[in-house]
Amino acid sequence: xxxxxxxxxxxxxxxxxxxxxxxxxxxxxxxxxxxxxxxxxxxxxxxxxxxxxxxxxxxxxxxxxxxxxxxxxxxxxxxxxxxxxxxxxxxxxxxxxxxxxxxxxxxxxxxxxxxxxxxxxxxxxxxxxxxxxxxxxxxxxxxxxxxxxxxxxxxxxxxxxxxxxxxxxxxxxxxxxxxxxxxxxxxxxxxxxxxxxxxxxxxxxxxxxxxxxxxxxxxxxxxxxxxxxxxxxxxxxxxxxxxxxxxxxxxxxxxxxxxxxxxxxxxxxxxxxxxxxxxxxxxxxxxxxxxxxxxxxxxxxxxxx
Amino acid sequence: xxxxxxxxxxxxxxxxxxxxxxxxxxxxxxxxxxxxxxxxxxxxxxxxxxxxxxxxxxxxxxxxxxxxxxxxxxxxxxxxxxxxxxxxxxxxxxxxxxxxxxxxxxxxxxxxxxxxxxxxxxxxxxxxxxxxxxxxxxxxxxxxxxxxxxxxxxxxxxxxxxxxxxxxxxxxxxxxxxxxxxxxxxxxxxxxxxxxxxxxxxxxxxxxxxxxxxxxxxxxxxxxxxxxxxxxxxxxxxxxxxxxxxxxxxxxxxxxxxxxxxxxxxxxxxxxxxxxxxxxxxxxxxxxxxxxxxxxxxxxxxxxx
Numbered sequence: 121x122x123x124x125x126x127x128x129x130x131x132x133x134x135x136x137x138x139x140x141x142x143x144x145x146x147x148x149x150x151x152x153x154x155x156x157x158x159x160x161x162x163x164x165x166x167x168x169x170x171x172x173x174x175x176x177x178x179x180x181x182x183x184x185x186x187x188x189x190x191x192x193x194x195x196x197x198x199x200x201x202x203x204x205x206x207x208x209x210x211x212x213x214x215x216x217x218x219x220x221x222x223x224x225x226x227x228x229x230x231x232x233x234x235x236x237x238x239x240x241x242x243x244x245x246x247x248x249x250x251x252x253x254x255x256x257x258x259x260x261x262x263x264x265x266x267x268x269x270x271x272x273x274x275x276x277x278x279x280x281x282x283x284x285x286x287x288x289x290x291x292x293x294x295x296x297x298x299x300x301x302x303x304x305x306x307x308x309x310x311x312x313x314x315x316x317x318x319x320x321x322x323x324x325x326x327x328x329x330x331x332x333x334x335x336x337x338x339x340x341x342x343x344x345x346x347x348x349x350x351x352x353x354x355x356x357x358x359x360x361x362x363x364x365x366x367x368x369x370x371x372x373x374x375x376x377x378x379x380x381x382x383x384x385x386x387x388x389x390x391x392x393x394x395x396x397x398x399x400x401x402x403x404x405x406x407x408x409x410x411x412x413x414x415x416x417x418x419x420x421x422x423x424x425x
Numbered sequence: 426x427x428x429x430x431x432x433x434x435x436x437x438x439x440x441x442x443x444x445x446x447x448x449x450x451x452x453x454x455x456x457x458x459x460x461x462x463x464x465x466x467x468x469x470x471x472x473x474x475x476x477x478x479x480x481x482x483x484x485x486x487x488x489x490x491x492x493x494x495x496x497x498x499x500x501x502x503x504x505x506x507x508x509x510x511x512x513x514x515x516x517x518x519x520x521x522x523x524x525x526x527x528x529x530x531x532x533x534x535x536x537x538x539x540x541x542x543x544x545x546x547x548x549x550x551x552x553x554x555x556x557x558x559x560x561x562x563x564x565x566x567x568x569x570x571x572x573x574x575x576x577x578x579x580x581x582x583x584x585x586x587x588x589x590x591x592x593x594x595x596x597x598x599x600x601x602x603x604x605x606x607x608x609x610x611x612x613x614x615x616x617x618x619x620x621x622x623x624x625x626x627x628x629x630x631x632x633x634x635x636x637x638x639x640x641x642x643x644x645x646x647x648x649x650x651x652x653x654x655x656x657x658x659x660x661x662x663x664x665x666x667x668x669x670x671x672x673x674x675x676x677x678x679x680x681x682x683x684x685x686x687x688x689x690x691x692x693x694x695x696x697x698x699x700x701x702x703x704x705x706x707x708x709x710x711x712x713x714x715x716x717x718x719x720x721x722x723x724x725x726x727x728x729x730x
Contacts, residue, residue: 140546140547142546148464148703148706149702149703149705149706150706151460151702151706152457152460152461152463152464153461155456155457155460155461156457156458156460156461156535156536156539157539158457159453159457159511159536160536160539160540160543161543163513163540163543163551163552163553163554164543164547164549164551164552165552175547179713181706181707181709181710182706182707182710202542202543202546204539204542206464208468226542226545226546227542228538228539228542229538230461230538230539231461231464231465232538233533233534233535233537233538234461234462234465234509234533234535235465235468236533237507237509237531237532237533238465238466238468238469238507240531241445241447241507241531242445242469242480244469246468246469247468247469247470248468249468260700260701261655261656263604263701264601264603264604267603267604267607268603271576271579271603271607274576296569298569298572298573298576299568299569299572299611302572302576302607302610302611303611305607306604306607306608306611350566351566395565396565396568397454397456398453398454400454401453401454401455401456401486401487402486402487404486405486405487408484
């Protein structure tokens with residue numbers, strides 16, 4: 121009966137025949153528009169499994185002529201696609217909107233309401249110019265420096281440089297420290313990380329540095345095991361010890377005790393059910409709140425309850 | 426007279442007194458919402474200099490209670506801020522909207538129109554659930570693998586691993602290859618890079634690998650000089666040769682000749698006036714078009730004209 125119900129479900133909403141197409145059209149990089157579409161699509165995960173499997177979005181970048189916009193709308197009409205657009209250049213925008221109307225293509229002006237609000241707030245019209253010239257801004261140099269630092273000290277090396285870090289990530293091996301470190305570096309933070317191994321004493325520099333920079337990562341043993349099994353499959357390796365659930369449970373217990381004993385001031389973030397973007401956002405939130413940029417609120421460690 | 430005009434200008438629209446505040450409120454990470462706001466703000470650069478200096482956006486992440494939403498609106502009312510929101514949870518969304526109306530705070534539901542369009546397209550309601558559980562998806566493992574690879578081969582090392590790359594970036598020293606490589610790695614591409622130095626022969630592996638993976642970077646000598654001067658200032662170093670415009674012009678000329686001679690099939694991308702995000706988008710566009718995912722169009726090298 122269960123299998124039947126599942127089949128019925130997928131027949132109704134999740135069959136390949138019902139694949140929905142979304143065209144993201146931008147006269148710039150389309151990066152923030154496609155991030156918005158990806159985030160909004162998660163609202164429809166529930167009927168399509170966890171991967172938005174039956175929705176496909178295609179990004180059309182640097183669309184800067186009316187003709188190109190019209191060809192994309194033609195394609196969208198043929199495929200029954202929804203057109204989500206963030207075109208700034210007035211003539212291209214007008215051509216795109218007119219073509220959608222003429223062909224009956226569903227369209228959404230993603231930033232229309234936002235730009236209207238901003239025009240009112242600024243008492244000024246949008247420029248209508250796409251993209252912008254990149255200055256050698258201090259922000260750009262900060263990011264370059266952050267990435268180079270993060271690369272240099274990745275995986276617990278060069279402890280004499282840890283004082284320079286903005287953030288030190290401590291956590292079990294394979295809990296996702298490296299991608300997290302580089303994501304934060306792309307936001308301008310110099311990030312060091314140290315993989316905790318049971319019964320191995322971290323270098324004294326970890327406790328000599330500003331402890332407010334340290335963030336402790338935690339992960340449920342079951343998820344850590346799933347990641348490690350994936351990893352080993354990738355490299356065609358097998359190590360029963362590295363991926364044994366009993367061993368991982370012992371390891372995670374050791375690490376929790378270590379945090380309570382040695383890292384009493386460190387916020388502890390559970391990464392079990394969050395991706396890199398969410399974990400990074402949690403860390404930036406802690407830093408923002410400490411700076412007083414956000415609603416004042418003390419961070420409560422999840423180990424406290 | 427020129428100075429006077431400038432002063433008048435800044436008195437009218439650009440004085441610090443007219444700083445505009447924007448509150449981005451999300452019940453998830455707020456990452457894509459704040460990227461959209463940053464991109465939309467660029468439309469108002471023209472009256473505020475190149476840095477959006479007089480607009481400040483603050484991100485309130487993980488706002489998941491009606492009470493917290495109301496406190497943020499209260500703060501926005503006090504500071505005259507525009508509230509841009511992407512709150513999914515229906516009760517928090519309702520509380521936020523009601524509070525904005527009650528206090529006369531300008532508000533913009535960033536994804537309202539998009540979610541309406543998607544509901545129509547899918548024939549299904551949004552779930553109203555914020556965030557989502559992270560599976561050990563193949564996408565996640567691809568990104569981890571890509572970052573680790575990119576870190577390992579950064580700066581022209583380990584040529585015997587270049588065959589594994591999805592993209593090989595070739596270009597002058599300090600043209601921005603490293604941050605670009607890591608940005609692309611975060612999108613799942615394994616990226617190698619090789620810094621070209623005049624009169625130095627690259628390893629044969631560069632020409633032995635699939636040449637369709639190679640992308641040549643170009644940069645105007647003036648901008649390269651500006652970056653190098655910045656860099657040297659950071660490290661308190663000085664090298665007249667490294668940052669001499671004459672020497673840099675010679676170097677860039679040598680590199681152009683090198684591309685025409687040895688990398689005839691490589692697309693050449695000028696990074697002079699684009700940031701990491703834009704350059705990455707151009708590279709992804711080339712790859713997409715080759716795959717046939719986008720409008721079919723041959724990439725035309727800027728050196729061709």
